[in-house]
Amino acid sequence: MKDKWAPFFILLAAVLWGTTGTSQALAPEEAHPIAIGAARLAAGGLFLLCIVLLSGKLNYKNWPIKTTILASVCMALYQPLFFTAVTITGVAIGTVTAIGSAPILSGFLEWIYLKKRPGTMWWCSTLLSILGCLMLFVNKESVYIDPVGILMALGAGLSFAGYTLVSRDLVERYSSLSVVAVVFTLSAIWLSPFLFVFDMSWITSVRGVSVSLHLGIMATGIAYFLFAKGLVHVSSSTAVTLALAEPLTAALLGVFLLGESLNITSWLGIFLLLLGIGVLIGSPKSSGSEKELGMVQK
Template sequence: MRNKMSILMITLAASLWGIIAIFVKQLTDIGFTPMEIVAIRVSFAFIILFWIGISSFKNQLKIKTKDIPVFAGSGIVSIVFFNWCYFTTINQMNLSLAVILLYTAPAMVVVFSRILFKEKLTKQKMVAVIGTLLGCIFITGIGSSSTEDLTMIGLITGLGSGLGYALYSIFGKIALEKYKPFTITFYTFLMATIFLLPLTSLWEKADLLFQIDTLLWALGLGLLPTVIAYFFYTKGLEKIESSKAAIIATVEPIVATLLGVVLYQEGMGLVQMIGTGLIFSSVIIVNITKKKKHQLTLENTTKV
């Protein structure tokens, strides 16, 4: 039951990440740059977490000084680095290629988890990783875009975005050995905020930032695809391997694609449907196969 709840939490987190385009589009139209939007995202997330923390989780706000590097890792090396690389990649090449490079993350998590946490490198995981990567390729419609858009800088930053994306699962898993999900989420966004605010000089756009519509969209961005999403994902990591969590989280591009179809009248053809099926199949493979094997083992043991 706990494993099922973890799968559900990670799926919900990925689904919330998938709706981020709604907020990004609105804030872009208002006049903010991509990195300023990231700064808005992390700073408003921290404000929300701070309010929740002092009112309900004061006992979870204490950390040891020696553990600060772990939170700097999740906040700066993961979230800030991932966003910078991803936005740089988007400016360097076709969006479809950028998304595909981003979703090399599950493969990276599988490798890191094997080295750091001794998680088993099973055939099911390898099949699932390949399936999710192929699914992302189909969903983004890579067949209709030219690989001539691929640049060396774009390739490096694209793989960097996948690395940064993957590292949250790793730092999160390490932090969970000592701290609760709320503590990890709180200090992750504190570190990201401390790093990003001076970098973006967001206060120079205070006139735009403190308009009512901006504040509403910023709060929505900070709460739904950020605070709630990262809390669910971190909570899910408590009871599930980080390699599996990364594979499950690839439902994010499915939600983003469906959102584009419903809200922005973007097309979804047979190729995208195949991609969706591949990702869902990969999620099922990595979570169901092991359970079936376990049941078969129990049955054989009972027969003996």
């Protein structure tokens, strides 16, 4: 029965990720986005490490060092690449390029390294979801395309796709809790220099502490633990497509909590996102063995 719930674990993780934008909007004004990302990984990594140590589930025997380092580097790179892309080329284009490219890049990586290509249902779901994401964000601001920003956004999408692919190999051999605890602790170490580069005085305020704890515990620790549990039974390409529920959640929170308004095009984008995700979940290939995952042997 656990494999039946795997897609929903990933969707719940994406919903928690979707609260990131709202949390940043509520953070102190002097908090730099990259500093928030570094604090997020630091809090998340420490939280996960404490949980796994207290539970006594950390098994470090025969741990694959190279794979673990690769996963942690991918996650660490995602934060500055994404925030830099958004800063350079704007929220709309930066978000669409990063989040929209991740599923395609994930499917490409699976095809290249695992010799398996996603099936027809995955392509239909992914294209619907990416189109919905594009329609949701493109009307939020004037479109400004910067080549460097686009390159950074693609790098962020590749980083997330790479993290997902590598993590799936880890969670097949070790507990999900151990994997995310080790990977995110290392990711936090890689990004720790940013904590000294940017002004971190904001983190001592009530709002700063609240935002940091929410991002670290809920939007990172718990979210990526759920994502890792889902990866045990779901292919990396399917998982990344399901993760497109993140911008959907962010948009709805913006409407109901921040007072933002969406036009008809954006609401149509939300509908297409829901349709794409629904197609993937409704398909019998959305969970189970790799043969059932919509994966075709090359």
